[in-house]
Amino acid sequence: MKHFVTALAAATALGATTTMATADAASLSVFDWSGYEDQGFYGDYVAKYGGAPSYTYFGSVEEAFTKLQSGFAADLAHPCTDGLRKWVAAGLLKPIDTSKISNWDKLLPQIKDVDGVTIDGKTYMVPFEWGNTGLIYRTDQISEEQVSLQLLSDPAYQGKVAIPDAASSAYAMAALATGASSYTDMSEEEFQKASDFLRTIHPNIRFYWSDAGQLDQALASGEVTMGWGWNQSELNLIWNETPAKMMRDTDKGIATWVCGYVHLEASTQSDEQVYDMLNALSAEASGKYIIESWGYAHSNAAAFESADQGLIETYGFADVDSFFEDSLFFDAVNPKLEGRMLKEFERIKAGF
Amino acid sequence: MAGLLKSEAGKGLALSAPASLYVGLLVAGPLGILVAYSFWTQTYVEIDKTLTWANYLEAATDPLVRHLVLRSIFIAGAVTAATVALAYPIAYFIAFRTNKKTLWLLLITIPFWSSYLLRVFSWKLILGFNGVMNSALLSLGVIDEPLTFLLYNEFAVVLTLAHAWAPFAILPIYVSLQKIDRSLLEAATDLGCSKLERFIRVTLPLTVPGIIAASLIIFIPTVGDYVTPSLVGGSQGKMIANLIQVQFGPANNWPLGATLSLVAMAAVGVVAILFVLLATALGRRIR
Numbered sequence: 001m002k003h004f005v006t007a008l009a010a011a012t013a014l015g016a017t018t019t020m021a022t023a024d025a026a027s028l029s030v031f032d033w034s035g036y037e038d039q040g041f042y043g044d045y046v047a048k049y050g051g052a053p054s055y056t057y058f059g060s061v062e063e064a065f066t067k068l069q070s071g072f073a074a075d076l077a078h079p080c081t082d083g084l085r086k087w088v089a090a091g092l093l094k095p096i097d098t099s100k101i102s103n104w105d106k107l108l109p110q111i112k113d114v115d116g117v118t119i120d121g122k123t124y125m126v127p128f129e130w131g132n133t134g135l136i137y138r139t140d141q142i143s144e145e146q147v148s149l150q151l152l153s154d155p156a157y158q159g160k161v162a163i164p165d166a167a168s169s170a171y172a173m174a175a176l177a178t179g180a181s182s183y184t185d186m187s188e189e190e191f192q193k194a195s196d197f198l199r200t201i202h203p204n205i206r207f208y209w210s211d212a213g214q215l216d217q218a219l220a221s222g223e224v225t226m227g228w229g230w231n232q233s234e235l236n237l238i239w240n241e242t243p244a245k246m247m248r249d250t251d252k253g254i255a256t257w258v259c260g261y262v263h264l265e266a267s268t269q270s271d272e273q274v275y276d277m278l279n280a281l282s283a284e285a286s287g288k289y290i291i292e293s294w295g296y297a298h299s300n301a302a303a304f305e306s307a308d309q310g311l312i313e314t315y316g317f318a319d320v321d322s323f324f325e326d327s328l329f330f331d332a333v334n335p336k337l338e339g340r341m342l343k344e345f346e347r348i349k350a351g352f
Numbered sequence: 353m354a355g356l357l358k359s360e361a362g363k364g365l366a367l368s369a370p371a372s373l374y375v376g377l378l379v380a381g382p383l384g385i386l387v388a389y390s391f392w393t394q395t396y397v398e399i400d401k402t403l404t405w406a407n408y409l410e411a412a413t414d415p416l417v418r419h420l421v422l423r424s425i426f427i428a429g430a431v432t433a434a435t436v437a438l439a440y441p442i443a444y445f446i447a448f449r450t451n452k453k454t455l456w457l458l459l460i461t462i463p464f465w466s467s468y469l470l471r472v473f474s475w476k477l478i479l480g481f482n483g484v485m486n487s488a489l490l491s492l493g494v495i496d497e498p499l500t501f502l503l504y505n506e507f508a509v510v511l512t513l514a515h516a517w518a519p520f521a522i523l524p525i526y527v528s529l530q531k532i533d534r535s536l537l538e539a540a541t542d543l544g545c546s547k548l549e550r551f552i553r554v555t556l557p558l559t560v561p562g563i564i565a566a567s568l569i570i571f572i573p574t575v576g577d578y579v580t581p582s583l584v585g586g587s588q589g590k591m592i593a594n595l596i597q598v599q600f601g602p603a604n605n606w607p608l609g610a611t612l613s614l615v616a617m618a619a620v621g622v623v624a625i626l627f628v629l630l631a632t633a634l635g636r637r638i639r
Contacts, residue, residue: 062602069397086604090397159500167602207504207586223481223498335396342603346595349587350416 025051028269028277030261031064031074032057040289044280053277060166068092073266075274080259081116081125082168085332087262088119094263095122100275103282107299110324114258115184116332126278127260127299129290131231132316132327133169134254135247136215138225149177149253152226153200161201162215162227165208167345168333169255173228174198176253176328184331191340198348208349212236219244230257235295235315248316250326257330260299291315389610399607407611417595417612421619424591427506427581428574429623431513432567438514439521439566446522447529457526460519468516472583475512479503479584504586512580517573521566528562529555552638560635567631568624575620592616 025046030036030053037055039046046052056074058064061083068077069090079087087093098104104112107127111117117125137147152161163170174194175183186194206224209215216236218224227233237244248254261278280286287303290296295315298304304312304320312318333341390407393400411417446456463471478484479502486498502508532555540550578593585591592612599609 060601062604065604066601086397202587205587206500210582218481221480221482223500339603342598346598346603347416350419350590351587352416352419 024273025049026054028053028076028273029074030055030277031068031072031077031264033059033078036078038294040293041286042277042280043285043289044283045277046280048276048280049273065090065092068264068266073268074264075267075269076261076277077264078128078259078261079125080257080330081114081332082257082330083332084116084124084262085119085335086338088124089335092262092265093124094265094267095124096126096263096278097271097275098123100271100278101126101282102279103284103300106284106302107282108301108320111258111299114329114331116330117258117260119332125260125262126282127258128281129260129296129298130256130258131297132246132248132254132323133172133228133230133257133330135173135252136219136227136229136234136237136244137247138219138222138242138244140243141225147226147247147252149173152177152204152228153197155204157204157225159204159206160225161204162206162209162218162224162229163201164228165210165349167341168330168338169228170198170345171341172255172328172330173253176255183328184333184337186337191337191344195344195348198345202348202351216240231295231316238314246316250322253328254323255328255330256323258299291317386610386613389607390614392607394605394607397604407608408615410608411611411615417592417615420590420592420595421616423506424575424593424616425619425623427509427513427589427591428571428577430506430510431517431574432571434510434514435517435521435570436525436563436566439518440525440563443522443525443529443562446526447532457523460522463516464519469579471516472512472580475508475515476503476584479508479511503584505588506585508584508586509581509589509591512584513574513577516580517570520569524565524569525559525562528559528565532558557635557638560631564628564631567627571627572620572624576616 032055034057037052039052042052053075056072058067061079064077064079065083065087068074068087069092084093111127111130114127117123117127135147135149135152142151151157152163163173171186171194172183174180174197175186175190178190178193178197180186180190180194206218207214209218209227209229212230212233215224215227215229216233219227219233219237220240220242231246234244234246246254261281263274263278267274282300284300284302284306287298287300288307290298291303291307292311295311297315297317297320304317309318389399391403391405393402393404393406442460446453450456476483480486481498481500481503483502485502486495489495490498536554536558537550540554545553575591576593578591578597581589581591582594582597585594593616596609596612596616599605599612603609
């Protein structure tokens with residue numbers, strides 16, 4: 001709704017031909033997840049151009065890739081690191097000139113270093129938000145000592161488990177559970193072990209969730225007691241006062257995802273405007289807003305100092321360094337392995 | 353031009369030209385592209401345009417494909433049988449037993465006033481773990497724990513689809529019942545048929561075309577449905593269209609997706625032709 005109002009405001013401004021700047025604001029097009037049109041995310045852009053860019057939405061990174069490859073054009077897009085190698089290989093992206101990103105030095109170094117932000121020595125993404133993917137469980141039914149990824153395959157939990165309908169996320173979980181040395185470049189043996197793990201939990205699975213809301217509701221109602229999901233689900237459950245939390249013990253296995261903005265090859269807007277938007281997105285004020293209002297972690301390190309410390313604690317980002325050391329990052333997967341994961345995952349889901 | 357429009361054939365061609373052009377561009381064109389794709393191969397982000405049977409070989413030898421095609425046909429068959437069986441009495445009622453035909457026909461189309469997606473979601477709310485059905489049974493004390501077999505399986509897919517497609521079965525059967533010459537029924541009674549005999553030997557055979565039409569209208573689209581199985585099917589209720597969607601989406605293998613689409617299309621065609629032959633033969637026999 002908000003973006004509709006914005007579009008309306010922009011359209012009215014265009015009709016009235018007020019200032020040139022207002023008309024310009026909406027000429028920048030952003031291809032994004034829905035919800036990210038929130039003006040708090042890019043306050044500096046609104047201040048300079050007098051309005052918001054225009055937004056088009058996708059539901060998954062794969063859907064975005066397919067749409068861009070069939071010729072859809074925009075200036076910026078918002079994928080995550082694990083899929084980015086394919087985007088670069090398909091020639092969809094322009095490298096980012098980091099010298100034009102005024103906040104570049106303030107961004108968390110561990111997030112900047114994630115494989116996928118930089119590919120083959122070139123930077124393709126300005127990291128924006130990050131968070132965890134982990135095992136969320138009902139604390140009233142499973143104790144903190146008892147919970148583990150291996151518990152997912154326990155026959156006692158038949159029909160009480162949900163994992164994402166996404167091969168890369170499922171394999172990241174399986175890699176953590178089976179102790180694979182790397183998830184982006186597993187050996188043949190590790191791949192087999194991970195696949196076998198997914199096969200052993202298949203009989204316990206109530207559903208493979210395709211939207212996070214499905215997982216939230218199932219955990220809240222008690223339909224499932226454990227689910228591999230995003231920190232967003234944990235937050236929704238906290239806000240809903242459901243006794244549930246994410247297993248944040250890095251020894252037991254937790255993953256970190258990073259998403260950010262990329263400059264599309266098909267972009268037609270001036271670099272100046274594109275980089276103004278990228279700077280606004282990575283600014284400290286935007287970071288503070290996204291941490292406090294959305295409960296997501298931002299890439300700007302300074303934002304963690306200026307945001308409400310109590311909220312940071314509640315949302316689980318108080319000790320970011322420990323995550324960075326031991327959690328698994330959703331790096332850009334080796335293309336050949338990615339293909340095999342996708343194929344094998346379809347089989348596993350069908351019970352083969 | 354005027355001369356062309358005067359001849360009978362010319363008039364026919366001129367009249368059918370817009371529709372032919374439309375169908376040609378929007379059906380035959382895309383189908384051609386699909387066939388072309390099915391002979392190409394995907395190499396990461398590029399399409400290799402060397403012609404090959406590799407995709408067909410993969411589709412033919414993969415047990416997963418066979419499994420999903422068979423399951424899709426089974427689910428669509430169950431939906432068709434359930435819908436036609438439930439629709440027939442309603443159509444019969446409207447054709448023979450009521451004077452408010454328009455009102456009834458209008459009532460039947462009511463499900464179509466809301467979006468298909470919303471109807472699927474409402475079934476999810478009805479059948480869900482803490483949904484309408486479970487809450488009702490729990491509060492009545494019939495069950496102690498919510499039933500889990502209601503959702504995320506083939507049953508949920510069949511139920512949802514049967515509800516969504518009901519009007520498509522009622523209307524063709526109603527039309528074929530409406531067309532029956534009432535004097536034939538009187539003649540059957542005069543010649544000593546009981547009500548049941550009259551229905552089986554006169555009414556039913558005369559409505560076979562309506563039943564065939566209703567069955568095909570339901571069977572063909574439901575085999576390829578992917579929204580319903582992905583929302584209420586869980587992992588036990590996935591159908592072939594879900595695998596096709598994966599190829600065009602996450603797996604990014606359009607050629608294999610195109611091949612699977614054509615394989616599904618061929619399977620549907622074969623089953624539909626067999627069904628028409630069988631139904632026609634049965635219709636003749638009972639007469």
